[in-house]
Amino acid sequence: MRHLLAGAVALILATLAAPAADARDITVAFAAEPPQTDPTRAIAGIDAYFLTLFYEQLLNVDPTLGRVNWLAESWSFAPSGEDHVLSVKIREGVRFHNGDTLSAHDFRYAYERQRDPASRSAVRFRFVRDLVVHDDLRFDVVFDRPDALFEQWNLTLWAVPRRYFQAVGDAGIQAHPVGTGPWKFVSRKPREELVVERFEDYWNAPAKPRAQRLVIKIIPEDTTRVAAFKTGTVDWIDAVPPAQVAGLASLRGVRVASLPTANNLYLGMNAVDPRSPLGDVRVRRAVAHAIDIDAIIEHIVYGQGVRTVQLAPGTLGYDEGLAPYAYDPGRSRALLAEAGYPRGFSVNCYNLTTPREPNIKEVGEAAFAFLTAVGIRCRIVQMEYGAWVHVLRTASRPAMDGIISAMGWQGLPGDPTDAWSGHLHTFTDRWGRVSYHADPELDGLIQTLRTTLDPERREQLARRIARLKHERVAGGLPTYRPVVSLAWRDTIAFRPWPAAYWRSMYEIDLAP
Template sequence: MKALALAALLLAGCVGGARFVGEAAAQPRAAAAPKPDGEMRWALYVTLAPAWFDPGEITGGFLTPFWVLYALHDALVKPMPGNLMAPSLAESWTVSADQRVYEFKLREGLKFHNGDAFTAEDVKFSFQRSKVGKVLKDRVREVEVVGPWRVRFHLHEPFPDFMAYYGTLATGAGWIVPRKYVEKVGDDGFKKQPVGLGPYKFVSHTPGIELVMEAFEGYWRKVPAVKRLVFKSVPEPTTRAAMLKNGEVDVAYMLDTPTAQQLKRDPAFRLGFSGAIGVHYLDFFDQWDPKSPWHDRRVRLAANQAIDRRALSEAETLGASRPTGSMAPRTFEFTLPLEPYAYDPGKARKLLAEAGYPNGFDGGDFYPYPPYWSAGETIIGYFGAVGIRMKLRTMERAAFQAAWSGKTLHGVCMCTMANFGNARRCSSSRRGRRIGGSGKRCSTRSSKLSTSERGSVPSTSSSGRAASVPAWPSRR
């Protein structure tokens, strides 16, 4: 097996403003590049949704769909190793003096997987069909096709974060689909048989089972070394670990801590960390209800001080997650460096007593964001130690997402976000949902609860096999 790194999936950091010119040249190809060879199999912890095959459906908030997008598709500008805003399908771009016009010079001579030529019409079409919404689209007055390989975005007014939304993983608006093909097969047909400009082309998708892709030898940047990729949906961490040990897969994501520790001791495997930007935080669903105990700021502060974030990080991610007091990763531009609340159960009990709950109270349901069940159990234990009694409620991710966005949940959630861009982008995406009592949120697989930045848990590999907790694997 040959190792493959979809490198951009591992990036964590800030994306700068849009006031600059980006430029990059195509990488020279060897005269006789070797043909793609072999197969690499992945065990993922989520079910791959067909919506993730279509960049137009990606509105931001979660990085998971980009596992697929980086393989099947390409963007005008996107994060790449060493450059969080790397020119890709766009060779360069400029910004007008009044900050209202962004002009992109496109790479010429590229073709989609089905042979359609890539032009500025595809860029305009992809942006217009994107469901990103008013956060970005309403700021654009017009998308002008200047020529086959030149396109201009005219804004209503200056928007310094335009590239933070269009040129990063904050949204899928800058990822390009073939206009003629989509118009021919329709949106549903495109999800069933997606066509892109990425290093891999779609072969098949068995819902709930696997996605199969093969190398696209016409890829402009560099032809992949591995011919065939198979993404398998394996919800159970023990099953993912077993498949890795048995050689059924080469990479396993998000293993539980005991399994990760076991693999770490095995020289045949390599455990790694993805360096993800996920932030876990407490969302107090009922804090706006005057009749709820969570309405009292002292109660929310007590919940924050009841949690030992560092111990939680050790237990859940082998210490890879860093406790923080900010909703945005510290490497993001404009992030205010806030310290996490100190672990102080004595102070938590005192705050509860001051709020009128000297004997504690029933806090209702506690929802850990799927699939972080064990972290949820640990947090409930911390709460119980100071008198906050809660019931653990687990849900499948799709059902949880629907209930969460539909505002039908009550109690407390250890929720998560992995928005790309900068601190402003992170804060605007969760505006109105305060944490803790001071408005701080929690982060990482800890919680701030306000909490900790997920350094991501480890992954491993054995002579070609890798595992992750949730981490990124690499091969020895």
């Protein structure tokens, strides 16, 4: 199934690629602005929009969804006594934007920053005991237990310039990012634009931009962003409104790509608060039967979504035999009555308004309207991205006390282990950072999945977890995997890379 997904994406991208031409400025528009430009302090997937301009990792995922060596020249993962050791040799002669040469000591510094409790990525080092530098080009990461996700995270570590970070501090890093990536920082006006220029000393010649400068405008409003594209103010836009995908694709001189994102959307439910009706599996099943997800995909996102029972096709653990809960308002009301709520109940329903995925605000509102219709009366709380991220976290206060329109990153091709570790595993100091569910059996299975390296055994475990999760409506109700549409003029040669949800600017230039 993974090969089918990779093949389909490769076929789409092969038709989009075009040779590059002479350099000059290109202007693009993003619907959302990342809050972070420091990879060791990134808080959410949206941060990758800017991070992938400046910063790089040891591995990368190419346009065919193949994982390739990037800053790592070679690497291996093997047992060593009672330990498990990841041995890495980095490329020689890679330079940062400020002229410093990348060394293994920079990765040691990144390790210290990323495993700091202030970093969201600290949980990714839960099985790591140490990082040992051997010389300027070689280092080992020592694990107490194997970690199946380290490769999916591109070996987790970011290349950051140790001396520069130490000299300028957190505020300086945020104000002027410096990495090894293909683009150098020029200027930024928050909520308006970011300007970058080609990094002349970029180590990877085939991936080096030929365009001289890239201007990224921040235009959250769909109508304004599309108008800027149609009038020629910008050359490229992301998050094409689903209702306008077909219309833009039909215009002369316009190219459109619709590609699956790395997120799976779901409705999170607080099932751990003893005062909440959602702790009863019958109520959670009532939620599942109350919402016509297929209608939402058809009418709200105009078919720009892949329906998920638990996982999208091509994902580890995908089971095509797993049937969705049927849209059945009568069954939903009966389950509510059986659980002791014949008149229903009122609940806070938290809705993301920032266009992190196409029409995400309207999708949440539609789902909550379906719930209200069967007696689960939603008091909708509209939230912009920062507030939404805050309330989604289990440890935050005030807590998410009802239902929330949420999403979990599963990557391309997909692996649910990280997402399930976050929103299905019981909340602890190392697990369940956005979880409102508690199930010891599922906890044990997720932990086993995380530390199992054998692909066949991982597939079996993931399928078992998915079935149990589905039966218990545990860790939320999955809905669909969004499809994001990008549009550009045929004066632009653009080949989408999956990093940053297809917004990576590795291959963008003027067409001949």
